[in-house]
Amino acid sequence: MENQFQWDLWKRLTEAPGVSGFEGPVRTIMRDYIEKYTDEIVYDRLGSMFGVMRGDEAGPRIMVAGHMDEVGFMVTGVSEKGFLSFQTVGGWWGQVLLAQRVHVITPAGAVEGVISSIPPHVLSDDQRNRPMDVRNMYIDIGADSRHEVEQAGIRPGQQIVPVCPLTPLVNPRRLMAKAWDNRYGCSLAIELAKELKERPNHPNVVYVGATVQEEVAGTRGAKTAAGLIDPDLFFALDASPAGDIPGVQGGGGKLGGGVLMRLYDPMYMMPTQLRDFLIGICEEENIPYQIYVAKGGTDAGVVQYHGAGVPSAVIGIPSRYIHSHAAIMDRDDYEAAKRLLFAATRKLDRATFESILPR
Incomplete structure (x- = not known):
């Protein structure tokens, strides 16, 4: 891996537990990195965190955020024989769960x-022909009793995370890990803070970091973070499901096709002037991009409603198999998203911001 900083960043973020x-x-981890680039860090009361990068105070206030959380599980009980019952946290499809490794934190x-x-040897015909309900699944840690589970330090309310170390694949541009949704966004936020520290003459004030609790109903951290920052403009950094795998018909980006330009989802429509601004950058800078219409939402769907309204866009990438144990992203898409984010941040002075507002 030619960029050791980036590799170490991805490894730390993707392998960290964070349901x-x-x-x-x-x-x-984010604080460890961001405090190297600014000594001004702010938090909301749910745990979202942002470094403040002060350029031109007369410029717009830009909020840039990934989200820290990943889909996972929570311990809800322990049987007399030592099996753990659990609750899904975030959107899971039951058929991706059976026989998968987990860590109870x-x-x-x-x-x-x-x-x-x-095992199939002991399944009835009826069981073979229908998926197992998540409510009938348990976690086996190799214990024989509730006492053994308690001796291991496990209690109801603890988080449970998938296990999948960061792994390069046959094509080394393709990287497999848990939680690319959305440690991709966390990583890119850190890289933006680093860029603005090294090239500090940007025409705005940038709050760069990550929200919490995006994967549960209400995209909760985005609401409180927007209340903390009161942004003029918002960039959500998020990964979306790729549509380039067998069995998927239409929709979604393809790995290696570039940054996702999200035009619409059930919670959000990209403002037309902001769309033209971002696509213009892509075309001027030869940044590959893909038009994307989504079925799920992001933090942009919440932040856009803050105050009198916040023009918002999602700077995203496609990722295969999100909301499962193992997801795959392409480094070329990450680099395209990074180039777009860096260029947009550099260009957003007060006059440019005013030009993208509806009039």
């Missing part, structure tokens, strides 16, 4: 486990 509501380890560290599955 919605349990983002502390990811926030610590305790104060003493991670405890290994696997989501229960029944």
